[in-house]
Amino acid sequence: MAVRIEDQTIYLGVRDLLQPVYRQQMLSSFPLPQRGMLGREAQTRVQKQKERRFGLFHSEYAVSRSYAYEGYTFHIYGRIDGVYNLKNRVEIEEIKSVILQAVEFRRLKIEQYPEFIEQVLFYAYLLQDELQGKEVAAYLVLVNLINDARRTFPVDYNRLQVERLLFRRFAHILANLQREQQERLRREDELKKIRFTLPEKRPQQKKMMRAVASSVEQKRHLLVSAPTGTGKTAAALFPAIQYAYSRGKKLFFVTSKTTQQAIVQETMYPLLEQGLDFHTVYLRAAEKMCANKVFFCHEAFCPYIADYRDRFLQSNLQAELEAHTALLPDRIYDAAAAHTLCPFEVSLDMSLSADLIIGDYNYVFDPGVYLRRLFARKDYSDWILIIDEAHNLYDRGMGYLSPEIRREQVQNLIGLYEDKETKVYQKLLQGLKEIMRLLDSLELEGDIHFAGQQYFKVELNTRQWEEAFLLYEAAFVRYLIHNVKKRIVLMEDPAEKLYYVLRRFVQIARLKERAFVPFYDAAGILKIQCCDPSDYLGRRMEGFHSVIAMSATLDPMPFYLDVLGFNAERSDVLQLDSPFPAENRKIIIVPGVSTRYKDRMQNYPKIAEIIKNTVRQRKGNYLVFFPSYDFVQNVNLFLGDLNQKKILQKPSMKEEDREQVLLELKRGNEPVLLLAVMGGIFSEGIDYSGDMAIGVIVVSPALPKISYERELLREYYDEKQDQGMEYAYIYPGMNKVIQAVGRLIRSATDKGVVLLIGERFARDEYNLLLPDYWLHGSGDVEITNEYKEAIRSFWNRLDNT
Numbered sequence: 039m040a041v042r043i044e045d046q047t048i049y050l051g052v053r054d055l056l057q058p059v060y061r062q063q064m065l066s067s068f069p070l071p072q073r074g075m076l077g078r079e080a081q082t083r084v085q086k087q088k089e090r091r092f093g094l095f096h097s098e099y100a101v102s103r104s105y106a107y108e109g110y111t112f113h114i115y116g117r118i119d120g121v122y123n124l125k126n127r128v129e130i131e132e133i134k135s136v137i138l139q140a141v142e143f144r145r146l147k148i149e150q151y152p153e154f155i156e157q158v159l160f161y162a163y164l165l166q167d168e169l170q171g172k173e174v175a176a177y178l179v180l181v182n183l184i185n186d187a188r189r190t191f192p193v194d195y196n197r198l199q200v201e202r203l204l205f206r207r208f209a210h211i212l213a214n215l216q217r218e219q220q221e222r223l224r225r226e227d228e229l230k231k232i233r234f235t236l237p238e239k240r241p242q243q244k245k246m247m248r249a250v251a252s253s254v255e256q257k258r259h260l261l262v263s264a265p266t267g268t269g270k271t272a273a274a275l276f277p278a279i280q281y282a283y284s285r286g287k288k289l290f291f292v293t294s295k296t297t298q299q300a301i302v303q304e305t306m307y308p309l310l311e312q313g314l315d316f317h318t319v320y321l322r323a324a325e326k327m328c329a330n331k332v333f334f335c336h337e338a339f340c341p342y343i344a345d346y347r348d349r350f351l352q353s354n355l356q357a358e359l360e361a362h363t364a365l366l367p368d369r370i371y372d373a374a375a376a377h378t379l380c381p382f383e384v385s386l387d388m389s390l391s392a393d394l395i396i397g398d399y400n401y402v403f404d405p406g407v408y409l410r411r412l413f414a415r416k417d418y419s420d421w422i423l424i425i426d427e428a429h430n431l432y433d434r435g436m437g438y439l440s441p442e443i444r445r446e447q448v449q450n451l452i453g454l455y456e457d458k459e460t461k462v463y464q465k466l467l468q469g470l471k472e473i474m475r476l477l478d479s480l481e482l483e484g485d486i487h488f489a490g491q492q493y494f495k496v497e498l499n500t501r502q503w504e505e506a507f508l509l510y511e512a513a514f515v516r517y518l519i520h521n522v523k524k525r526i527v528l529m530e531d532p533a534e535k536l537y538y539v540l541r542r543f544v545q546i547a548r549l550k551e552r553a554f555v556p557f558y559d560a561a562g563i564l565k566i567q568c569c570d571p572s573d574y575l576g577r578r579m580e581g582f583h584s585v586i587a588m589s590a591t592l593d594p595m596p597f598y599l600d601v602l603g604f605n606a607e608r609s610d611v612l613q614l615d616s617p618f619p620a621e622n623r624k625i626i627i628v629p630g631v632s633t634r635y636k637d638r639m640q641n642y643p644k645i646a647e648i649i650k651n652t653v654r655q656r657k658g659n660y661l662v663f664f665p666s667y668d669f670v671q672n673v674n675l676f677l678g679d680l681n682q683k684k685i686l687q688k689p690s691m692k693e694e695d696r697e698q699v700l701l702e703l704k705r706g707n708e709p710v711l712l713l714a715v716m717g718g719i720f721s722e723g724i725d726y727s728g729d730m731a732i733g734v735i736v737v738s739p740a741l742p743k744i745s746y747e748r749e750l751l752r753e754y755y756d757e758k759q760d761q762g763m764e765y766a767y768i769y770p771g772m773n774k775v776i777q778a779v780g781r782l783i784r785s786a787t788d789k790g791v792v793l794l795i796g797e798r799f800a801r802d803e804y805n806l807l808l809p810d811y812w813l814h815g816s817g818d819v820e821i822t823n824e825y826k827e828a829i830r831s832f833w834n835r836l837d838n839t
């Protein structure tokens with residue numbers, strides 16, 4: 039439903055007019071997402087049959103009418119499943135699916151489904167108006183998914199009664215709108231009592247707050263590069279909350295790492311403590327919210343999801359949770375588990391009534407797992423989106439849109455079903471063999487080698503892939519029904535996994551744009567590489583009231599505006615200076631070492647030497663960031679004689695391990711040298727305040743590893759705008775460098791040195807990407823191989839001031 043206050047118009051679908059029904063349903067035994075798919079498939083099947091048999095049958099008949107009520111215009115729209123337009127009258131049919139045992143289906147009375155009845159009656163009313171009074175007869179067709187049985191029920195249509203019902207619903211909607219209006223006024227008063235106090239008032243933070251306030255006020259987007267220490271979380275949240283709170287808007291705060299969510303929690307805490315009535319829901323991944331013994335979301339395996347919808351509605355859990363303004367995952371988990379309801383589903387349900395949702399990027403952008411409860415409504419213009427550490431969205435976006443099919447996966451399934459004679463498996467087999475045939479008949483072009491792997495370019499025949507998918511889908515639906523009838527439940531069902539893989543693959547294959555490049559990896563993988571997610575990301579973002587994208591660095595801004603898909607006409611950018619005194623840190627570029635791949639081996643000892651010489655100048659903790667784990671290991675081999683405790687980041691390290699390392703750095707018992715990778719858990723979104731670090735050494739720009747996929751990006755952007763190297767390698771690589779350097783100075787009193795090791799840092803392509811606020815005074819960034827002298831004089835100066 040959408041309301042346009044300016045001209046008092048309310049747009050609503052017929053479904054928005056229906057009363058929710060709390061009805062005990064039979065256990066369905068279908069995994070939840072597949073229930074909808076099976077229903078749609080049954081409906082389409084019935085529609086097609088009827089179209090074939092009855093020439094007068096029109097499926098998906100669009101209808102829309104407008105009605106005046108109490109000074110408002112109600113514009114109602116919908117699609118009738120089937121319409122027979124006869125000479126003197128019309129007959130309409132709504133097709134619904136149920137899941138019942140055969141005997142129950144035979145006995146059912148249509149009164150058990152009042153919401154279906156209302157829906158068909160409203161359609162009859164709208165259509166009669168459209169056809170100017172022609173007689174209308176309404177029917178409900180119920181299909182039982184268990185046995186394909188079908189029953190048709192005539193529904194009594196009395197125009198006057200339906201009209202009364204319709205106008206009662208209008209009155210109800212208007213009453214709700216008025217209540218919302220009063221609530222808004224109350225909130226405006228409430229807001230005056232809340233102190234939005236910033237811990238440290240910094241001019242950069244104030245500047246950002248003004249920019250955010252103006253963006254949300256004018257429904258514009260904003261990209262903010264806010265260096266470490268700006269306090270960007272509060273600067274984005276406070277004005278957005280002030281706007282949203284009194285205007286009935288809502289916020290969605292997305293992050294790429296869970297640690298950033300802890301900062302949001304800390305920022306919100308003082309506001310909620312003062313009584314700000316702003317309901318906040320934190321979303322945590324399903325696996326981590328699972329209360330069942332095994333993570334398998336199926337009614338037959340999980341009591342927490344069996345009859346979930348009805349049990350949730352009948353419980354008082356929603357009211358119980360709504361009594362809290364901050365719904366942290368643990369709180370939701372405990373309350374949901376106590377009712378034997380799935381904690382993850384409860385968190386999603388609670389998010390619908392929340393004022394602020396905090397969660398991973400996936401809930402907004404991943405086409406496979408985005409929050410359907412919100413985005414399926416299409417209109418989410420009441421929501422303001424805040425994207426934290428937005429530079430990460432470029433890679434994430436490409437990942438979402440780069441599907442792959444593994445030959446081995448298809449082959450294994452064929453092996454599994456080959457000996458089964460049941461028809462249902464034979465049908466699956468047909469679909470699988472067609473997919474294998476398409477894989478076998480790919481025309482491979484070129485012969486490209488990267489890191490010992492062989493790749494080929496391919497042309498996809500989209501029509502053939504779609505047909506193969508439809509063949510497999512039809513067989514898969516039969517297979518699901520077969521499993522329900524036979525009460526077969528498979529955990530980790532490979533047929534189901536392949537279904538979702540294929541569906542994503544075909545969806546992306548349809549996007550025939552240049553940005554999606556299909557290729558074949560000789561290891562047996564057919565992949566579509568997305569080189570440019572901007573179109574997809576931009577479309578999602580355009581639906582929001584405003585989008586605030588922020589990061590410690592979004593340099594260069596035009597690059598991020600472009601690849602994240604911001605609508606340039608509706609977007610502003612803000613580049614802030616560091617809030618901390620430049621004289622508290624010294625940045626030195628050491629150009630005398632090549633860190634290029636081909637030269638690395640011979641330069642490991644030299645790099646180790648520079649690290650040792652830096653550390654020896656002043657006792658304390660140092661952070662050294664490398665572009666890869668290999669690099670960490672190899673340089674470490676030459677750090678043996680260093681009189682300092684070393685901690686090496688390993689690929690397996692998780693957030694819990696990071697906490698341990700941070701404790702070690704904080705304790706300060708003995709100085710620590712942390713060797714870590716750029717773009718990892720130690721180089722972004724983390725505070726090393728005070729003496730936790732007195733030096734940061736960055737070894738080489740963190741250029742993404744050369745791979746066939748990256749080379750496709752380079753080709754694409756070369757062709758598009760002659761900036762292949764920059765878009766594929768340099769910009770993302772330098773962003774990681776600037777993020778890593780930002781770990782050093784976290785407060786006005788922090789002091790330390792930064793070394794950038796590598797000749798590329800001195801070259802224009804890289805050097806010009808260093809943030810302006812690094813270069814305020816002459817000598818702020820020194821390019822010298824006499825780094826020891828430069829470090830010594832920096833510490834001496836600080837000691838003498």
Ligand code: SF4
Binds near residue numbers: 379380
């Ligand atoms: S508790 Fe929820 S997440 Fe866990 S298996 Fe059941 S439905 Fe899935």
